[in-house]
Each structure stands twice: as structure tokens, then as C-alpha cells.
Amino acid sequence: MLDKTLSPASFEQRIYEGWEASGAFGARPDSAAEPFTIMIPPPNVTGSLHIGHALTFTIQDTLVRWRRMQGRDALWQPGTDHAGIATQMVVERLLAGQGVNRREIGREKFVEHVWEWKAQSGGTITRQLRRLGASLDWPRERFTMDAGLSEAVREVFVTLHKQGLIYRDRRLVNWDPKFQTAISDLEVENKEMKGSLWHLRYPVEGEAGRFLVVATTRPETMLGDTAVAVHPDDERFKDLVGKFVILPLTGRRIPVVADEYSDPEKGSGAVKITPAHDFNDFAVGKRHGLGMPSILDADGAIWLDEIEGELREVDGVAEPGFVRGLAGQDRFAARKAIVAELERLELLEKIEPHNNAVPHGDRSGVPIEPRLTLQWYCDAATLAKPAIEAVETGATEFVPKHFENIFFSWMRDIQPWCVSRQLWWGHQIPxxxxxxxxxxxxxxxxxxxxxxxxxxxxxxxxxxDEDVLDTWFSSALWPFSTLGWPQKTTELEKYYPGDVLVTGWDIIFFWVARMMMMGHHFMGGVPFKTVYIHGLVRDEKGQKMSKSKGNVIDPLELIENFGTDALRFTIASLATPGRDVKLGRKRVEDFRSFGTKLWNAARFCEMNGIAPDASFDPTKVQTPLARWILDAANNAIAEADAALEAYRMDDYANACYRFVWNGFCDWFLEFAKPALNGPEGAEKAEVKGVAQHVLGTILRLLHPVMPYITEELWDRFGYGPEFSLIRTPWPTPVAVPGAEDARAELDWVVKLVTEVRAVRSEMNVAPSVLVPLLLSGASTETLARAGRWIDAIRRLGRATEVRALEGDAPKGVAQVVVDEATVLLPLADVIDLGAERARLLKEKAKSEVEAEKVTAKLSNQDFISRAKPEVVEENRERLAAAQAETARLDAALSRISD
RNA sequence: GGGCGCUUAGCUCAGCGGUAGAGCGCCUCGUUUACACCGAGGAUGCCGGGGGUUCGAAUCCCUCAGCGCCCA
Known part of the structure; x- marks a missing residue:
């Protein structure tokens, strides 16, 4: 017997272990089956499962299980990445706690520590993925620092270098002073900050008392100024172009140049140029052949080595002693000191409040510093071209489509990719x-x-070379490096390109774009045919989840409390295309009831001796009830397939929900009860047969999204051996004889029962009061149906009997119109005739409004001549139905008027 | 500044040319032998505003407003 309550914790782990041990997750490279490949977006090896993972992996697992059941040779490639900066940061912090600095112990020892840390915490995320039910092919698990993947990285680096697509260059990079490494543009987050615009007076050479005022948000960088730029058309400064100004503090003589970069509208109209510390200034410096001295070191502190030689004293303007005193000061302390000194020298014109976007390292959180360094670059623009083309021609398609624009906009304006990092944890550059x-x-x-x-x-x-490569460099190779490349393996042959890549929109640039570039370059074709982009998980108020806000929800806690299936089903239901998912504990709690409903329905089946019967042939069923539910199941299968094909997890979940709850439970099981309670015989046998068949269909249909509960029920009922549902074929529609008639018949019963219940409820008739149903104007077919379904109607409609009205209507009836017939409920003792009259009038008004609306349409000549004929015909039918309904309500009204 | 998305029932969201929907919540009733994580019934919408196209617009186009995001 199934327990009275569903307790997922009692079977989830056992079932997962059963699947895994039986090899159910494994790809079958030797099979002839068509492959279905999904590459996991590798999570950080030392990370742990968060709710965003739960979203993406639920979607991926659902797709994989579905395709696997369809008979595809599914490969869901697992693995993790080494997350250079993040992991190094964690281990450094750990060592710092023990009073150890990485530089003291040296690179080799430090890297050993990282591997130890990986060994210790590296299994966390993969264990957690198992709890989520993810059916990954674990024996194929890869890590970006594995020997094989490292070989791929070296191969790619060396090849691209030979081809001139990787090169060393001295240019500005985004420098993270906290981690002391270059980072890519993508790892920089611009934050709007309240700052100031300092207006500084630079004395014009040879014109005593004349100043050129420059406006800057970063006064401390002035030590590295090598020019002042003004707009070529700016009349105010025309005569100064070609002249020189004296750079305060250092005494350096710097030219005034004309450059369109200077915006006459902004600040003072003149802008100081510090080529070594600003991306725009760097470009100006290149155009005008300016010097590019650096004045900040790797820590972001003042560093004078490159300007020391040219410091000179200028009375009232420059004082080398002051500048020397700045050496080693942090950039922000130096800013204060410099502003104070300029003020003292009366070279500070004014300070304006100013909001500007300050670049921050996304990992370190500190303001990043543009810094002139020698780094390795990848020629992304060249690699991007075929990747762009692949999306333009549809070789790779984004779902939803509009994300292609985001991809294009970035790819078409792509900058050289700085691939070197000044870290110790990662692939050392060969x-x-x-x-x-x-x-x-x-x-x-x-x-x-x-x-x-x-x-x-x-x-x-x-x-x-001491440096390592950007982690995304190895992630970019993931779709083929995990399959054994550069070796020519059968896996590579069979599973590349993948079918679909599933990820959030925030990863399009970081990863999707780079896989597209590398895949195309090294494999000669796209790495995946479809990119399915989902939203990010937010809290119930739509806020981004973050530890500092304290609004994170832990998927494992949700799993503990409500079960994995509840979490997965909730996620699927809410996963509308491309939109962020607002998820809270309450939503999961609500959706949990669906699993309970399924459990109880199964329990009911079990109690009634409904058990798997392989000899049951759905195409041979005779009863309308069996035909009707099989037809409804066909429809549910078709809906589920269409939804999954279109990556509509929400539609898939909802189609299942509706069929199970509103179809199977609300009506089929209720209709089946009379037969199940009745004598043994052909009818009862068929009802039981179809019930087991449809329950089996439901379990298969729901398995991709609710793997545990479906497998548990499958096993407990004995539909197959233990842990076999995962390998069971996906349901397909069966040919149902006489489906249309069965639908007409059962739909009529549903309608009759619903109408009777509604009128009883509105008339406040207690359920304990049983009433005969008298049919007026009913066709012989309707009367026959009523006869066939008498037991169900009695039970569900609280009726004593159903028969044709003979003679006049009894006094005090409530009436409802069902198709051509009117149902009379004699309720002389309990009915309020006034209320019933009002109710009927309201109904009549409704059908009259409907008739009017349709009449208006049909009397429009343009509508008749221009609308599609079937639409016109449909409206004619609607009008006829509305008019007939009005007439029947009139008759009903006259029956109760004395 | 450029671009994208969103605005539909109290809440969360489907629908994207032909009769406005779901889940949750709410109200009423209910110990019918699967289920109160339940059952039955009910109420609730100028489909953001304005204009246009069309026989017909929540749906297509334009415009405005508000919110969110991405890129400068």
C-alpha cells in the first residue's frame, strides 16, 4: 500500500542511486540511435548549488530525460571549471586565516593548496546536482584543468599563435588592483557613483596669468598628463592649439592638441590627456604621438619611476618635493593630497558635484584601474566573423529569437580579448x-x-611566462575538449555539434559567444544548433538575489521541505521564455500539492486493484469513458511534445497539470467510481484497464520534470523493474476508435453535471438534498445518454433520478439549459422563486447580449464579404445557439410564472 | 546617448488578428469510503494612455508614459 502521505525524502536518494548504478544516465556512443547532446555549463568546481543552477539544470534535465525516453542517445556532459580568480581568492583567504601569504610559499606550494582545496570541496556541487535529480553522464565528468582539457588549451593557444590570432601587445588593460591581475572588459561592472568634477588651472606657457582650465573626475592622474585636448572647432581655445601649458606639480611642459574627443559641452571644454590611465586618452595619445608615462603601480599606488626624471620646480606651480612625497600613497589618498596642494597653489578653479560611471572588478568589487601592460591578446574580431555568420544563416538559432540581437551587438563591435591573467591558478601560458x-x-x-x-x-x-589564461579560454573549448579533442574520438564524431545549449542571458558574451568562435575555428562548425536562453531567478519581489540583501533562497532547503519534484515542477511552470523567474518559498509550497494530488490519485487506483496490465490494448476499448480518457491523454501527449519541442517548459508543465488534475482526477476517476464499485464484468475490467494504462501514460509524461515521484510510483505499481521508468519509451498517441462520439457524450455529461451543480449552489441547495432531474425538450440521444450515465449523474449531480419531464412542470423548479434540453430541478420546499426568476433573467440577458453582438457582426456587409467563410459560419452558429438559449430561458421563465 | 524587454483579474504570469485565460489568493458551501497539500460553486478585467491599419486589435503599426535590463 502507498503511504497516506507523500514523503519524497523516503525515496529520492534510493532512486537516484538506482538510476546511476544501472548506468541509465550514460550515453551510448556505440548505439545507432540519433544523439542528443547537451553540454553542461560547467559550474565552479568549488561552488555550491544556488537557485539559478536549479533553474538551468531543471530545464536541461527535463529536456535530456524527454529525449532519452524518445529513444535518442542522450549525452548530458557533466563537469566543472576551475574559476581562476574566484578559486584563487578563496584559497588565499583560507591561507591568510592561517597566517600564510601565497607569495611566501611560492607558486608550486600554493597551487598544491588549491588542488587540495579542490579535492576537499570539489565534490559539493556534483553531489548537489544529484539531489536535483540531474541525469548527467557522471563517468564522463570533466574538469577544465584535467590533463586532456589542458592539452586542448595548449593546442588552441599554440595554433592561434601560429595563425597570428594570438599575440602579445602593450596596451591598456582593466587592472584589478586587489587581485593584481588584468581582467577582461566583461569582468568589469560600471557603477554609477556620486563624484566630483574638479576644474584645474594649467598655466599657459609664456603668458603669465593665463590659464587653461581642464575638468577631470580623476585629478590624481594629472601626474601622468602629457597633453590637454580641445575641440578643433572650439573658438575659445583656437589660439592655444599648438602652444604649451605647464603641468602643475610636476612642472612638465605639455602641448595643447586639437582632438574631437574633447567635448566642448562637457566640463570646461578642455580635457587633460593621461594616455596611460584612461582608455579614451590612450586613443588620443596614439593619434598625437604623446608620451605615455604610468604613474600608478600594480596596487593602484602612486609610482614615480617613469616621471621622476622630468620633475622640475616652477615657482607657484610645481614643487618636486611634494610630488616625491606622494610616492607609494594609495590613489584615493593621493587624490586628496593633490587636490589640497592645487588649492593651496590657487590652481583649483572649482569643484562641481558629478555623477559618473566608475568601473569595478566584478569579483573584487574595487574600482579597476586602466593600466599599460604587456599582455596576451586574442584577435576576437577575426574569430567572431564566422560565428556571426552562423547565427545570421541560422546554423545556430537563439530561443527566444530576440537574444540574437544582443549576441550580434556585442560580436560586431568586439574588442581584442585579453586572455592572460596574473594568477597562479589556471592554465599557465605555453x-x-x-x-x-x-x-x-x-x-x-x-x-x-x-x-x-x-x-x-x-x-x-x-x-x-608566469601568467595563466582566462578561465573562459578553457570554457570556450568545452563543447569539443570534453569529447576528447584534439584526439579524433568517436564521441567527438558523434556528439559534436551539440543540440542545444541552455544558459541564462547573462552568459551570452562570456561563454556562448566564445564557444561559437572557438568551435567554429577548430571544429569547422557551430558547437550547438540551438541556444536556449532563460531568465535569471529573482526573489518574489523581482529583486536580484544576493547574500548581502539576505534574500537568497537555498534550493537544498526547498528540496528538504517540499521534495525535489516540487521544486522542479515549480521552476518549470514559471519558466516562461526569456523572462526572469520570480521564485519564493511560497510558490514551491503551492506547487507541491500537484505531486500530492498525483500520489493520491495513484493511491486510489491501487486501492481499487488497478495494476499494470501489459495485455491491455487501448485500440480495442469499447466504452465511451475509456475512449474519452484515452483521447484526452492523446491530446495531453501532443501538447507536451509541442511544448517541449518549443522549449516551453511552462506550457509542458501546465498541460500535464491540466490533464492530471482537471481531466484524470476531477472527471475520469469520478466517472469510474460507479463501475469500480460495481460487479465484476467487461465494463469494470475495461475501466480498470484504461485506468492503469492512462496512469502509466501520466507517469511517463511527467517523468522528465518530476522524475522521482513518477519513478517511485512506476516501480511500486510494477509497471516495470525498479528504476526502469527513466528508460521507458515516451508515450505516443494511440488510435482511439470512436473518439469523437465519446467526446461528445462525456462532454455532455460534464456539462450537465456542472450546470446542475452551479444552479444548486446558487440556489443554496445543501448537498444532502437529493433532487430528481427532469429533462424538457431533450432529444432521444440525450435521454439515452442520461440513461447510460445515470449512476455518475446521481453521484456527481446529487440527483435521485434523471428522466424526461412528462406533462406540466411541477411547482417551484430551478432550471438550467443544457444544449437543446432544459433540466428542471423540483425544489418546491427549498427554492426561492424570486431568486430563481432573477437568476434566469440574468442568464437570459447574457444570451441576449451575445445574440446582439453577433447580430451586429453579421449585419455588417463588409464582415460577410471579407471575413473568412468559416468565421462567418461560426458566428451564424453562435447566433443560432444564443437565440435558442434565449427561447429556452423564456420557456423556463413562463414555467415558473403563475 | 544607443538598443532591448515589460505593462492583461488582488498577486504571479500565459495568450500575440476572429466568443479575455491559468495558477495562487479571495468569498460561499461541503465529514459523497484517493486527496482539507481536498471537493463543489462564485466574484473580479476601459488587456498602461492616445492615435492609426483592418470587416474585426489584448494581439499589427505609430506615439506618449511608467518600470526593468544591456551597451556607451
């Missing part, structure tokens, strides 16, 4: 340097030496 500065890029040290010796002689000593 580049070696000779003492003379020549660079040897090779897959191994031996190869690098071989090349170096050939070029520079036998006794050359090489030093390897």
Missing part, C-alpha cells in the same frame, strides 16, 4: 622567453627549447 627577449610558443617546454636552440644556440636558457 610561452617561453629567451634572455634576448624572443618568445617561443609551444605545446611543451621541450619543443620550446628545440625551437630556441635552433635559433639562438645550444646554451640558451628559457623562462616560462
Amino acid at each position: 610561452a617561453w622567453y629567451a634572455p634576448d627577449g624572443s618568445v617561443f610558443v609551444a605545446k611543451t617546454e621541450d619543443e620550446a627549447y628545440a625551437e630556441a636552440r635552433a635559433k639562438l644556440g645550444a646554451d640558451v636558457t628559457l623562462t616560462r
Whole structure:
């Protein structure tokens, strides 16, 4: 016997282990079945499951289970990434807690610590994914730092270098002073901040008393100014172009240049140019051949090495001693000191409040610093071209479509990708340097030496590049590196390209775009055919979840309390295309009832001896009830398929919900009760047969989204051996004889019962009062139906009997119109005739309004001539129905008027 | 500044040319032998405003407003 209450905790773990042990998740490279491939977006190896993971992996698992049941050879490739910065940060903090600094212990030791940390915490997320029910092919699990994947990284780096698509360049990067590494544009978040606009007076050379006022949001960078730019058309400064100003504090002589970058409307109209500390200024500097001294070090502190030599004293303007005193000061402290000094020198014109976007490191949270350094770059623009084309031609399609615009906008304006990071945790760049500065890029040290010796002689000593690659560099190779590339494996042959990539819109640039570039370049084709983009999970108020806000919800806690299936079903129901998902504990609690409903329906079946029967043939059923529910099941299967094909998780979940609850439970089981309670015989046998068949269909239909409860019921009922539902074929519609007649018949019964219940409820008739139903104007078919369904109607409509009205209507009846017939409920003792009259008049008014609306339409000549004929015909039928209804209500009214 | 999305029942959201929907919530009734995480019934909408196209607009176009996001 099934327990009275559903307790997911009692079977989830056992079932998952059963599936996993039986190899149900495994891809079958040797099978002839058509593959279905999804690459997992690799979570951070040291991370833990958050609600966003629950969303994306529920969607992926649902798709995978569905396709697997359809007979596809499903590969859901698992794995994790090494998350360079994040992981290094965690381990550094851990060591700091023990009073250890990574620089003290050195690179090798530090990396050992990271591997230890990985060994310790690396299983967390994969364990949690198991709790979510994710049917990943675990034996194929990969890690971006695995030997194989590392080989792929080296291969790609070396190849791209040979092709000139990876190169070293000295240009401005986004420098994170906290982590002391370059980061990519994407890892920078601009935050709107309240700041100031400082107006500084730069004395014009040779014109005593004349100043050029520049406006800046970053006065501390003035130490590195090498020009002042004004707009070429700006009349105010025309005579100054080509002249020089004296840079305060340092005494440097810098030119006034004309450049369109300077906006006459902004600030003072003149802008200081600091090429080594601002991206725009860097461009101006290049255009005008300006010097580019750096004045900040890796910590973001003042650093004078590059300007020390040119400091000179200028009376009332520059004082080398002051500048030297700034050395080593943090950029923000230096700002204060410099502003104060300029004020003292009366070179500060004014300070205006000013809001500006300040770039912050997304991991470190500190303002990033543009810094001139030598880094490795990838020529993203060249790699992007075929990737853009692939989306333009539809080789890869985004779902929903509009996300393609986001992809295009970024890809068409893509900047060189800085791929080197000044970290220790990651793939060390395979580049070696000779003492003379020549660079040897090779897959191994031996190869690098071989090349170096050939070029520079036998006794050359090489030093390897200290830096590692951006984590996304290895993630970009994921769709093929996990399949064994650069080796030519059967997996690579069979599972590349993948079918669909599922991820949130925030990852389009970081990962999707880069996989598209690398996939195309190295595999000669797109890495996946479809990119399904879902929203992000937000709290019930639509706020982004964050630890600092304290509004995060823990998927594991939800699983503990409501079960994995409840969480998954909730997520699926709310996952509307491309929109963010507002999710709270309450939503999961509400949706939990669906699993309970299914459990109880199954329990009812069990109590009535409904059990799997392989000999049952749905195409041979005779009773309208069996035909009707099989037809409804066909419809549910079709809806589920269509929804899943279209990546509409919400539609799929809702179609299942409606069929199970409003079809199977509300009506089928109720209609089945008389037969189930009745004598053994053909009818009862067929009802039981169809019940077990449809319950089995429901379990299969729901399995992708609610894997646990469906497997538990499947096993307990004995539809198959333990843990076999996951491998059971997906249901397909069956040919149902006489479906249309069955639908007409059962729909009529439903309508009759619903109408009778409604009028009883409105007339406040207690359920305990049983009433005969008298049919007036009923066709012989209707009377026959009433006869066939008498037991169900009695039970569901609280009726004593159903028969044709003979002679005059009794006094005091409530009446409802059902198709051509009018149903009379003699309620002389309980009915309020006034209320009944009012009710009938209201009904009549409704049908009259309907008739009027349709009449207006039909009397419009344009409508008759221009609308589609079937629409016109439909409206004619509607009019006839409304008029007939009005007539029957009139008759009903006259019956109760004395 | 450029671009995108959203605005439909109290809440969360489907629908995207042909009779306004779902879930939850709310109100009334209910110990009918699966289920109160239940059953039956009910109420609730100028489909953001304005204009246009069309025989017909929540749905297509324009415009305005508000909210959100992305990129500068």
C-alpha cells in the first residue's frame, strides 16, 4: 500500500542511486540511435548549488530525460571549471586565516593548496546536482584543468599563435588592483557613483596669468598628463592649439592638441590627456604621438619611476618635493593630497558635484584601474566573423529569437580579448622567453627549447611566462575538449555539434559567444544548433538575489521541505521564455500539492486493484469513458511534445497539470467510481484497464520534470523493474476508435453535471438534498445518454433520478439549459422563486447580449464579404445557439410564472 | 546617448488578428469510503494612455508614459 502521505525524502536518494548504478544516465556512443547532446555549463568546481543552477539544470534535465525516453542517445556532459580568480581568492583567504601569504610559499606550494582545496570541496556541487535529480553522464565528468582539457588549451593557444590570432601587445588593460591581475572588459561592472568634477588651472606657457582650465573626475592622474585636448572647432581655445601649458606639480611642459574627443559641452571644454590611465586618452595619445608615462603601480599606488626624471620646480606651480612625497600613497589618498596642494597653489578653479560611471572588478568589487601592460591578446574580431555568420544563416538559432540581437551587438563591435591573467591558478601560458627577449610558443617546454636552440644556440636558457589564461579560454573549448579533442574520438564524431545549449542571458558574451568562435575555428562548425536562453531567478519581489540583501533562497532547503519534484515542477511552470523567474518559498509550497494530488490519485487506483496490465490494448476499448480518457491523454501527449519541442517548459508543465488534475482526477476517476464499485464484468475490467494504462501514460509524461515521484510510483505499481521508468519509451498517441462520439457524450455529461451543480449552489441547495432531474425538450440521444450515465449523474449531480419531464412542470423548479434540453430541478420546499426568476433573467440577458453582438457582426456587409467563410459560419452558429438559449430561458421563465 | 524587454483579474504570469485565460489568493458551501497539500460553486478585467491599419486589435503599426535590463 502507498503511504497516506507523500514523503519524497523516503525515496529520492534510493532512486537516484538506482538510476546511476544501472548506468541509465550514460550515453551510448556505440548505439545507432540519433544523439542528443547537451553540454553542461560547467559550474565552479568549488561552488555550491544556488537557485539559478536549479533553474538551468531543471530545464536541461527535463529536456535530456524527454529525449532519452524518445529513444535518442542522450549525452548530458557533466563537469566543472576551475574559476581562476574566484578559486584563487578563496584559497588565499583560507591561507591568510592561517597566517600564510601565497607569495611566501611560492607558486608550486600554493597551487598544491588549491588542488587540495579542490579535492576537499570539489565534490559539493556534483553531489548537489544529484539531489536535483540531474541525469548527467557522471563517468564522463570533466574538469577544465584535467590533463586532456589542458592539452586542448595548449593546442588552441599554440595554433592561434601560429595563425597570428594570438599575440602579445602593450596596451591598456582593466587592472584589478586587489587581485593584481588584468581582467577582461566583461569582468568589469560600471557603477554609477556620486563624484566630483574638479576644474584645474594649467598655466599657459609664456603668458603669465593665463590659464587653461581642464575638468577631470580623476585629478590624481594629472601626474601622468602629457597633453590637454580641445575641440578643433572650439573658438575659445583656437589660439592655444599648438602652444604649451605647464603641468602643475610636476612642472612638465605639455602641448595643447586639437582632438574631437574633447567635448566642448562637457566640463570646461578642455580635457587633460593621461594616455596611460584612461582608455579614451590612450586613443588620443596614439593619434598625437604623446608620451605615455604610468604613474600608478600594480596596487593602484602612486609610482614615480617613469616621471621622476622630468620633475622640475616652477615657482607657484610645481614643487618636486611634494610630488616625491606622494610616492607609494594609495590613489584615493593621493587624490586628496593633490587636490589640497592645487588649492593651496590657487590652481583649483572649482569643484562641481558629478555623477559618473566608475568601473569595478566584478569579483573584487574595487574600482579597476586602466593600466599599460604587456599582455596576451586574442584577435576576437577575426574569430567572431564566422560565428556571426552562423547565427545570421541560422546554423545556430537563439530561443527566444530576440537574444540574437544582443549576441550580434556585442560580436560586431568586439574588442581584442585579453586572455592572460596574473594568477597562479589556471592554465599557465605555453610561452617561453629567451634572455634576448624572443618568445617561443609551444605545446611543451621541450619543443620550446628545440625551437630556441635552433635559433639562438645550444646554451640558451628559457623562462616560462608566469601568467595563466582566462578561465573562459578553457570554457570556450568545452563543447569539443570534453569529447576528447584534439584526439579524433568517436564521441567527438558523434556528439559534436551539440543540440542545444541552455544558459541564462547573462552568459551570452562570456561563454556562448566564445564557444561559437572557438568551435567554429577548430571544429569547422557551430558547437550547438540551438541556444536556449532563460531568465535569471529573482526573489518574489523581482529583486536580484544576493547574500548581502539576505534574500537568497537555498534550493537544498526547498528540496528538504517540499521534495525535489516540487521544486522542479515549480521552476518549470514559471519558466516562461526569456523572462526572469520570480521564485519564493511560497510558490514551491503551492506547487507541491500537484505531486500530492498525483500520489493520491495513484493511491486510489491501487486501492481499487488497478495494476499494470501489459495485455491491455487501448485500440480495442469499447466504452465511451475509456475512449474519452484515452483521447484526452492523446491530446495531453501532443501538447507536451509541442511544448517541449518549443522549449516551453511552462506550457509542458501546465498541460500535464491540466490533464492530471482537471481531466484524470476531477472527471475520469469520478466517472469510474460507479463501475469500480460495481460487479465484476467487461465494463469494470475495461475501466480498470484504461485506468492503469492512462496512469502509466501520466507517469511517463511527467517523468522528465518530476522524475522521482513518477519513478517511485512506476516501480511500486510494477509497471516495470525498479528504476526502469527513466528508460521507458515516451508515450505516443494511440488510435482511439470512436473518439469523437465519446467526446461528445462525456462532454455532455460534464456539462450537465456542472450546470446542475452551479444552479444548486446558487440556489443554496445543501448537498444532502437529493433532487430528481427532469429533462424538457431533450432529444432521444440525450435521454439515452442520461440513461447510460445515470449512476455518475446521481453521484456527481446529487440527483435521485434523471428522466424526461412528462406533462406540466411541477411547482417551484430551478432550471438550467443544457444544449437543446432544459433540466428542471423540483425544489418546491427549498427554492426561492424570486431568486430563481432573477437568476434566469440574468442568464437570459447574457444570451441576449451575445445574440446582439453577433447580430451586429453579421449585419455588417463588409464582415460577410471579407471575413473568412468559416468565421462567418461560426458566428451564424453562435447566433443560432444564443437565440435558442434565449427561447429556452423564456420557456423556463413562463414555467415558473403563475 | 544607443538598443532591448515589460505593462492583461488582488498577486504571479500565459495568450500575440476572429466568443479575455491559468495558477495562487479571495468569498460561499461541503465529514459523497484517493486527496482539507481536498471537493463543489462564485466574484473580479476601459488587456498602461492616445492615435492609426483592418470587416474585426489584448494581439499589427505609430506615439506618449511608467518600470526593468544591456551597451556607451
